[in-house]
Amino acid sequence: MPRASLFVPCYIDTLFPEAAIAMTRVLERVGVDLDFPRSQTCCGQMHVNTGYADDVDHLVRNFLNVFEHAEHVVAPSASCVATVRHMYPDMAKRSGDPALIEAVDAFTPRVKEFSEYLVDDLGITDVGASFPHSVAYHPACHATRLLGVGDRPLQLLRNVAGIRLKDMPRANECCGFGGTFAVKNAEISAAMLADKVADVIHAGAEVVVASDNSCLMHIAGGLQRQRTAVRTLHLAEVLASQEGVPA
Amino acid sequence: MSGKDARRAMLDAIQAATEGVRDDDPAAAHAALTRPYRQVGERDAAARLDLFEERLVDYGVDVSRLHASDVASAIDEELARRRASKVVVPLGFPEAYGVGVGARERLADDASPRELDAADATVSTCAVAIAETGTIALDAGAGQGRRAASLVPDVHLCIVHASQVVAVVPEATARLEPAVKAGAPITWISGPSATSDIELVRVAGVHGPRTLLVLLVTDA
Amino acid sequence: MSDARIPLPFHEAAPRALDDGQLRRNLANVTSSIREKRAAMTSEMPDWEALRDAGKAIKEHTLANLGHYLEQLEASVTAAGGTVHWARDADEANRIVRDLVRETGTRDVVKVKSMTTDEIHLNEALAEDGVTAIETDLAELIVQLAHEPSSHILVPAIHKNRSEIRALFLEAFDLDPSELSDDPAALAGAARRFLRERFLTAKVAVSGANFAVADTGTLCVVESEGNGRMCTTLPDTLITVMGIEKVVPTWRDLEVFLQLLPRSSTAERMNPYTSFWTGVREGDGPQTFHLVLLDAGRSATLRDEAGRDTLRCIRCSACLNVCPIYERVGGHAYGSVYPGPIGAILTPQLRGAKQDGELPYASTLCGACYEVCPVKIDIPSILVEMRRRTVHKERAESRLPATSLIDAALRGAAVAFATPRRYEAAQRLARIGQAPWVRKGVLKNLPGPLAGWSDARDLRAIPKQAFRDWWRERDEKQEMDA
Numbered sequence: 044m045p046r047a048s049l050f051v052p053c054y055i056d057t058l059f060p061e062a063a064i065a066m067t068r069v070l071e072r073v074g075v076d077l078d079f080p081r082s083q084t085c086c087g088q089m090h091v092n093t094g095y096a097d098d099v100d101h102l103v104r105n106f107l108n109v110f111e112h113a114e115h116v117v118a119p120s121a122s123c124v125a126t127v128r129h130m131y132p133d134m135a136k137r138s139g140d141p142a143l144i145e146a147v148d149a150f151t152p153r154v155k156e157f158s159e160y161l162v163d164d165l166g167i168t169d170v171g172a173s174f175p176h177s178v179a180y181h182p183a184c185h186a187t188r189l190l191g192v193g194d195r196p197l198q199l200l201r202n203v204a205g206i207r208l209k210d211m212p213r214a215n216e217c218c219g220f221g222g223t224f225a226v227k228n229a230e231i232s233a234a235m236l237a238d239k240v241a242d243v244i245h246a247g248a249e250v251v252v253a254s255d256n257s258c259l260m261h262i263a264g265g266l267q268r269q270r271t272a273v274r275t276l277h278l279a280e281v282l283a284s285q286e287g288v289p290a
Numbered sequence: 291m292s293g294k295d296a297r298r299a300m301l302d303a304i305q306a307a308t309e310g311v312r313d314d315d316p317a318a319a320h321a322a323l324t325r326p327y328r329q330v331g332e333r334d335a336a337a338r339l340d341l342f343e344e345r346l347v348d349y350g351v352d353v354s355r356l357h358a359s360d361v362a363s364a365i366d367e368e369l370a371r372r373r374a375s376k377v378v379v380p381l382g383f384p385e386a387y388g389v390g391v392g393a394r395e396r397l398a399d400d401a402s403p404r405e406l407d408a409a410d411a412t413v414s415t416c417a418v419a420i421a422e423t424g425t426i427a428l429d430a431g432a433g434q435g436r437r438a439a440s441l442v443p444d445v446h447l448c449i450v451h452a453s454q455v456v457a458v459v460p461e462a463t464a465r466l467e468p469a470v471k472a473g474a475p476i477t478w479i480s481g482p483s484a485t486s487d488i489e490l491v492r493v494a495g496v497h498g499p500r501t502l503l504v505l506l507v508t509d510a
Numbered sequence: 511m512s513d514a515r516i517p518l519p520f521h522e523a524a525p526r527a528l529d530d531g532q533l534r535r536n537l538a539n540v541t542s543s544i545r546e547k548r549a550a551m552t553s554e555m556p557d558w559e560a561l562r563d564a565g566k567a568i569k570e571h572t573l574a575n576l577g578h579y580l581e582q583l584e585a586s587v588t589a590a591g592g593t594v595h596w597a598r599d600a601d602e603a604n605r606i607v608r609d610l611v612r613e614t615g616t617r618d619v620v621k622v623k624s625m626t627t628d629e630i631h632l633n634e635a636l637a638e639d640g641v642t643a644i645e646t647d648l649a650e651l652i653v654q655l656a657h658e659p660s661s662h663i664l665v666p667a668i669h670k671n672r673s674e675i676r677a678l679f680l681e682a683f684d685l686d687p688s689e690l691s692d693d694p695a696a697l698a699g700a701a702r703r704f705l706r707e708r709f710l711t712a713k714v715a716v717s718g719a720n721f722a723v724a725d726t727g728t729l730c731v732v733e734s735e736g737n738g739r740m741c742t743t744l745p746d747t748l749i750t751v752m753g754i755e756k757v758v759p760t761w762r763d764l765e766v767f768l769q770l771l772p773r774s775s776t777a778e779r780m781n782p783y784t785s786f787w788t789g790v791r792e793g794d795g796p797q798t799f800h801l802v803l804l805d806a807g808r809s810a811t812l813r814d815e816a817g818r819d820t821l822r823c824i825r826c827s828a829c830l831n832v833c834p835i836y837e838r839v840g841g842h843a844y845g846s847v848y849p850g851p852i853g854a855i856l857t858p859q860l861r862g863a864k865q866d867g868e869l870p871y872a873s874t875l876c877g878a879c880y881e882v883c884p885v886k887i888d889i890p891s892i893l894v895e896m897r898r899r900t901v902h903k904e905r906a907e908s909r910l911p912a913t914s915l916i917d918a919a920l921r922g923a924a925v926a927f928a929t930p931r932r933y934e935a936a937q938r939l940a941r942i943g944q945a946p947w948v949r950k951g952v953l954k955n956l957p958g959p960l961a962g963w964s965d966a967r968d969l970r971a972i973p974k975q976a977f978r979d980w981w982r983e984r985d986e987k988q989e990m991d992a
Contacts, residue, residue, distance in 0.1 A: 051977050051978070053927070053933070055977065056937075056976050056977045056978055057937050057940065057972060057976050058970070058972055058973070060973060060975060060976055060977035060979075060980055063977040064977065064980055067981075079978070079981045081930060081978060081981075081982075082930045083930070084927040084928070084929070084930055084933040085923075085927040085933070087927070089920070089923070090920055090923070090924060091894060092875060092894055092897070093897060093901075093916070093920060094870075094871075094894070094896075094897030094898045094899075094900055094901035095898075095901055095920045095921075095924065096894070096898050097898065097901075097902070098920070098921065098924040099924050099927070101924075101928055102924075102927055102928075105928070129891070130891075130894070133891070133895075184874070184875075184876035184877055184878075185875075185877070188876065188877030188878065188880070188881055189877055189890075215878075216834055216878075217834050217874050217876035217878070219834070219874060220874060221873065221874025221875055221876070222874075222875075223871075223916060224871065224873065224874045224875075225962070225963055225967075226916065226959045226960060226962045226963055227521070227871050227916070227959075227962075228520075228521065228524065228835075228871065228872060229962025229963065229965065229966070230524065230525045230528055230962075231524055231525075231528060231835055231838055231839060231872075232874075232962075232966075233965070233966035233967070234528055234838050235834055235835075235838065235874075236966065236967065237966075260969070260970075261967065263968070263970070264963075264966075264967025264968045264969055265966065265967055267952070267967075267968040268966065268967055268968050293595060293596065293606075296596040296597060296598045296602055297596040299598055300580075300596050300598060300754070300803070300805045300809060301577050301580070301581070303805070303809035303810065304576050304577040304580070304754075304809045304812060305577050306813075307809050307810070307812035307813040308573075308574055308575065308576060308577065308812060311574040311818070312574050312575045312577070312578070313571075313574065313575055316571075316575040316578045316579070316759070319571060319575070320571055320759045320760070323564070323567050323568060323571060324564070324567070325564055325766075326557070326560040326563065326564065327557040327560040327561045327564055327766070327769075328556070328557045328560075345779065349782075400793060403709070403710050403744050404710055407706070407710060420780075422779065423772075423779045423780035424779065424780065425780050430791070430794060436793065436794040436795075437739070437743045437785075437794055437795055438743050438744060438794075438795075441736065441739050441740065441743060442744075459765050459768060459769050460762075460765040462765075463761065463762060463764060463765040463768075464762075464765075466761075467761055467762070470723075470726055470728055470761045470786070470788065471726055471761075473590055473726075473788045473789065473791060474788070474791070475785070475786065475787045475788070475791055475794060475795060476728075476785075476786040476787075477739065477783070477784070477785055477786070478768075478780070478783065478784035478785075478786075479782065479783060480778075480779070480780035480781065480782050480783075481782050482782065483734060483735050483736035483782050483783060484734050484735070484782050485648050485649075485698055485734060485735050486776075487647075487648040487649035487652070487666075487667055487698075488648070488652075488667070488670075488672055488675055488694040488697055488698065489536070489671060489672050489694060490539060490540050490543065491694040491695075493694050493695045493698040495698075495702075496648060496698055496701070496702055496734075496735035496736055496737070497646075497702060497705065497706075497709070497735050497736030497737050497739070497740055498735075498736030498739060498782070498783060
């Protein structure tokens, strides 16, 4: 039986628990033995990306301690996984601590984004889901460009019973979230969001799906403000949905 | 002298900045760099010529394929069509081709810019051409003239021999290397000049010759 | 913007640019069309990735051995009849060029588009001596006549439409309105006639350089319009100002960059004209050649990995064209001759002005720039590194960032996330603390810096149960069931 530890990023834990719950259900359904180390807090992405990397060395060490013995670490956020895989090595290097550098190098390859874990490590593209709705997939920037998840989420979505995938114009373009960017450069962020919302509406789907709640939070914020009926769901929520157990 | 101070200060700063990353033997380290890109193209001669012609046409260049024995009459025809009466004929331009200029007024390629500006056209040969990019390279060799000659008049008629057409850029740079090392100026021409600076509308022909004609000689 | 030397900081300039509808439409047009063309031009190359890798490796090697290659370049240019000058900063470079121009006695200089001479404000420096530097690139001429800085590395007049350009030309070329339509071909024709006379009479030309070959002393200018050929061929004297990072070791190395640059830049298989010259050639071209090697922050930038990576840039502007931020605010907002993603990392390192610290924040870190960079500069990672330096600098100078509430919040969060106990306490606190702003399950009209968010977006209120609470509850239930 495959074993994995859940890494539930702080904002998903706090704001979007349903995405992590859905991920838990999907992974257990396909037979993964899960655990959730309760001592986890935050990977430090917000700090690192805002220029406060030197304030959160302790979060790197904490993360390593928490997941030290995990076979695999799986998270419903490409963004946070990218922080661990791409930023931790830089931070370790800057700390000048050889033990930390070595630990980070050995550890980070085991940290996987949800769709990577399903497709690459478990070899599963059909999780037996059913979702009889039209869906537009938003390829989140950090999933596609930083992690290179490619079409793994789409492979999973294509095997969902009843799903109707819709093309979205300029799907690869950033929604304008960018963490603190949405606050520091709120006007530009809002202009980007307006274009993304227009593209989502143009796609004509009932639901927008992404593998990151951060983009979804942003897109949902714009969709709701415009009082559209389009919903946003995390990839895991669609994959968790089955006949009689809708998302 | 402050110039010497600046030189020393810059080189010192660079030496300090590259401490620990620079090589003991830069030439050897450079030679060891891998070049995993295409050094030669895969197309045969016929496909290479086809591609070269396609690229030139794409740039808005008039291309004709012909035999060496027909070049003179083709030059005469083209010059007549463009009503060129004053023509720059560079030193070393093949006599057999130059016959095509006929009785028109001839200018040498060392004419002054002002004189060149009064000429209608320039005929020239080239050093090498690149099929994949539709590029003609001049290296100031025989028949190619000084740089101003192929630049100032409004029509440039260039003779390209099939044997001069290579497939990809690295083949051309290799052929040009001796000329570069001899200090010759090199000019690469890929279609007539162009600008898209006004509302992104492409306008062909700004400062160079607005007409570029290529006579592609297939049996040479 | 009236004075390019004191630009507005990004956070003030960007919203103004956003409000300029014409600019935004032009930018959206140009960036989206170049994006598609670039993608087509690069994907048809079977060895594109290999070329990128080679381009990166050659630049990396050159920068690591920069002192060696500059000395080699100096020797080969000198041997070929040129004169090499070294300039530590903009003032020194301008002083050298001014003296050289003064020696010729001319009052008019023709110029090829050059970002390096824009960077050092050479035109203004020459003007102090009563020397007029005429920009000969069509777009540069347009922005020069309009007394504006350029807004795009590649299409500097992207913000100007045809009727504005016609008006500028009518006045500058002293034409009757009946003589000039607003057809782009007619406008280009008018510029051709005006500049032809300048080219034929100019005694001195000033250029930049795309590349310089150390072992042969060969300089290279890549262009489209023919003004580069004119400037590097017709005048008696040619003065080239070049950043020291532009050197490459050998002629052969150009086979890589001359494939990477046009496809990344103008999305062409090859640009119309590329000129290469080696010192002075008797009877052909300028008989006096000066090369000014400019440092201006480059040797300092070379000191660390982020800086060396940044200096690989070959100024193609592909990263601008794919950047969603640049697409919406244009070049002026960056307040630097180098805009867009590359500008956001290059400007703070080269110039390092107080307000440049906010440029690295002008990005969502979406990574589109890294994806297209022909020399594989990991711009997003360097942006993050530059942000770290901004925070350090502002702390060292005890200067709180403009958004100091964000600073306080992040410092607080760093402490709160240190242990799971504190983290969970903060989680509970946030749930309680949000109460004043919750309306029907949605957070509205948030305070402080968060207002920027809630101005345009809703945010769902924090739910009652966090994932960790759900997990514990389930665990406890499973234990009881067992």
